[in-house]
Amino acid sequence: MAVVLRYVDKLGFVKERFIGLVHVKETTALSLKHAIDELFARYNLSLGRVRGQGYDDASNMSGGFNGLKTLILKENSSAYFVHCFAHQLQLVVVALANKHFEICKFFEEVSDLTNVVGASCKRIxxxxxxxxERLQEPGNQEMSIARAGDTRWSSHEKTLLRLLTLYPCVLDVLEYIETSAWDKIHKAQAYGLQLYVKSYKFVFYLHLMKHILGVTNLLCVALQRKNQDIINAVELVRSTKEELQRYRLEGFDSLLKDVTCFCDKYDIEMINMEDEYVDPKYRRKKTNITNRHHFEVNNFNTVLDMQIQELGNRFNELAEMYPRDFTFDEKDDLTDELGHYIRNVKKDSRFNNLNGISDLAKKMMETRKHIDYQLVYRLMKLSLVLPVATASVERSFSSMKHVKTELRNRMGDGYMNDACICYVEREFLQQVSIENVMQRFQKMKPRREQL
Known part of the structure; x- marks a missing residue:
């Protein structure tokens, strides 16, 4: 288990620091809670000082009855749980794919396509x-089709972008498999994928989801910054929903233009939007709707409505307060102090052009206004320490593959933990001189020679 602490330092900067790996024999909530207690005791930290906890949505972590977050909340009711925003954003994509039949089928076909094209070294x-052969300009970098995964942030968008770029190359590989593969199943699979990939609806969903995932990916990247605060994150979620809403109202015609250009470029059969839509399952049954109605209302509008609704449903745990961090008298004083603070800051030009509450906290420390407005600054720190995403934890956990390799696979937990800390927190390690390391090593025990 990787543990990262988020805090506001004495200069008002938000910090996220990896403090270590903890070996756990099992991943039950009780076992994880016991491991955290031992880690805090080792570094003389108090769980009562914690004001936020963030994990993914696994039941052992965020379960409402016996999850880790519940066990910590029983001990400290101010340690509010925030489900990792980046994980929630990824779940929006997954939920959308599961709820809309055509989008679900689209991603299944894309998954089959990436598996078939990348099934062997020969196909790669x-x-x-x-x-x-097709991209002969100098400087073009060779690319492969990345497999999308529910637990890999931004992987879906990367897959679709690669498909757009490598579309003719993918068709070449599918045609080769169809004509040259010895297995009839592989031939049939390649033939079926070609039919789908060359269809108008595939191109339509490819461009639609590429745009939607592009909008949400900007939010995903922003959420993974270490100094991101929850107030700014909420604003980013709101602006993302507004951008999706704008695209729903104004974007269909521009989407059709992009799809038409793509179809013309690769000789894909177009669909007349004014013709009556034919349901592939019931071709003889009249639908009484046009192709435009099917693609715009049943697909474009529906998909975006689901995306916007899912964003609203996922990001809903921000109404919590910290009543135990302010006494009854301080709550009354905070209202008056806020009024004085706002009037004072409006007249101070040093507070112009700040970007978010994080910059405001830094400026308060620089101007020493945190001394005059202690309650306001305490409120700022509480909002800053709430975790936005577990990106730092994910990166720390991923660092193990660089530390514990096939050639270094017998290291113990303590050595691996120390090596991971050195690898993750490199900026601190660079401040330690080689001379200091040698002196400490020399003083650990008597040695035959002086280093």
Whole structure:
């Protein structure tokens, strides 16, 4: 288990620091809670000082009855739980794919496509060879089709962008498999994928989801910054919903234009939007709607409405307060202090052009206004320490593959923990001189020679 602390330092800067790996024999909530207690005791930290906890949505972590967050809340009711925003954003994509039939089928076909094209080294080499032939300009970098995963942030958008770029190369590989594969199942699979990939609806969903995931990916990247605060994150979620709403109202015609250009470029059969829509399952049954109605109302509007609604449903745990951090008298004083603070800051030009509450906290420390307005600054710190995403934890956990490799696979937990801390917190390690390391090593025990 990787543990990262988020705090506001003495200069008003938000910090996220990896403090170590903890070996746990099992991943039950009780076992994880016991491991955290031992870690806090080792570093003389108090769980009562914690004001926020953030995990993904696994039941052992965020379960409402016996999850880790519930066990900590029983001991400290001010340690509010915030479900990792980046995980929630990824779940929005997954939930959308599961709820809308056409989008669900689209992602299933894309998954099959990436598996077939990347199934062997020979097929990957064919893809690269096709790239070299089609993209002969110097400086073009060879690319492969990335597999999308529910637990890998931004992977869906990356897959779709690669498909758009490598579309003709992918068709070349599918045609080769259909004509040259010895297995009839592989031939049939490649033939079926070609039919779907060359269809108008595939191109439509490819461009639609590429745009939606592009909008949400900007939010995903922003949420993973270490100094991101929850107030700014809420604003980013709001602006993302507004951008999706704007695209729903104004974006269909521009989407059709992009789809038409793509179809013309790769000789894909177009659909007349004014013709009557034919349901592939019931071709003889009249639908009494046009193709435009099907693609705009049943798909474009529906998909975006689901995306906007899902964003609203996922990000809803921000109404908590910290009543125990302010006494009854301080709550009354805070209202008056806020009034004085706002009037004072409006007249101070040093507070112009600040970007978010994090910059405001830094400026309060620089101007020493945190001394005059202690309650306001305490309120700021509480909002800043709430975790936004577990990106720092994920990066720390991923660092183990760089530390514990196949050639270094017998290191113990203590050595691996120390090595991971050095790897993750490199900026601190760079401040330690080699001379200091040698002196400490020399003083640990008597040695035959002086280093």
């Amino acid at each position: 080499d064919l893809l690269r060879e096709s790239q070299r």
